[in-house]
Amino acid sequence: MVTGGTRGLGFAIAREFLNEGMSVVCASRTPGDFKVLEEECPDRVRYWQTDVTSPESVAGLMRAAVDLFGRLDVVVANAGVNRDGKVERLDPADWDVMVGTNLTGVYLCTHAAVPYLRESGGTIINVSSSMATRITVGAAGYCATKAAVEMFTRVTAIELGRYGIRVNALAPGILAEGMGKELIQNDRIWEKYRKRFALGRVGDVAEAARAAVFLASDDASYVNGDILEVNGGLQWA
Template identity: 65%
Template sequence: MRLSGKTAVITGGSRGLGRAIAERYLQEGARVVCAARNPYDIKEVLDLAPGRCAYVPVDVTSDESVTALMDEAVERFGGIDILVANAGVSRDGRVDRLPVADWQDMVTTNLTGVFLCTRAAVPHLERSGAGRIVNVSSSMATRVAIGAAGYCATKAAVEMFTKVSAIELAPRGILVNSLAPGILDEGMGRQLTGNDRIWSRYKTRLALGRPGHADEAADAAVFLAGPESCYVNGHVLEVNGGLLWS
């Protein structure tokens, strides 16, 4: 129960990796606010820990919506100790064909969303005395993927934002780190592993010969939010099974 007594806000927390992190945080004793545009089948998560989990709708691209999310989390559970900025989108397209609307969607969700959540959470995390921010990035932040310029660029920006935030917020008792998953069998990764033609090319790049499980990345998110990482700050933790990329 490494997170017992802690309250975590997880954006994009109703499915995929965000949901897996929410479930692991609940298992570790935390109170969890799953925030997302859509609830999907969130009742299954709520039923895991009645009274310790709540769903709150949010649009991470809206300053007002994000501020309301943090206020509701505090009203429900008395404070915020952990922010997991996980909400993100991916839009495929080479740079000469990528629609401007798709580019802007990735920038506002993947990057501006992290900024807005961080800014809104800081006053509450500071009162915690042991505040943690975990920004979810991707192994593609540091690797070239044809047709994924927007996603790669925004995730690279998230990692630099994490490092700057870590320096600025450390005097306020807030640690900021980034979790960078590789290819998982959940969320966006499931689309890749479910396409035999594409997966046949990508699976040879994995040293372990398989995609990662969402639970394996969620375990790393527990570490970054828990007491064992009390001297880890401004770090990008890759969980990719040994991802080989040319």
């Protein structure tokens, strides 16, 4: 089950899971690009409309995943939003949106999934960001919520380990989607920032998605409470 699974990184994660033979529920407020996945794997992927800020909606999502495919093995809490603005002008409503989606949404997914994951010995992957540990002027809300996601991941990994549930976080750097795409398309700005990337490029969403597949796989069976950064060697300062 992937929240925010109909576009961007969530879409890429869902596609990589499907490529591995898994069945996937893509959860989001809107269908986005879901039809593409449905055309590729009509028997193994479903869309479920979900508001990750609503306890009832998230609980219904987990029940639906089990009803649709018989069990729940992997939960990817990917849904996230960003609202730009320095703290002095950041609207309280925008702050609430970021906290509600980026942090409360992760908590609600974990809370609702535990009963099902205890049965399957499954795993949770929370999607963080390189901005969780790097100061970004004008992104106080986003940075703060992603930093909180990483600590939430570490704590719940310890709490849930006794049930055989692993909890890790994926922290992508700048990818060639959204902000990253805009960055590399602006020659003047890209030339300024290019030297911050050890590999000289931004990442592809598929590269981050494959890291999520690793965290979900048996190859990561002893990885718990980890924050896996996928940023190509990003130097922020």
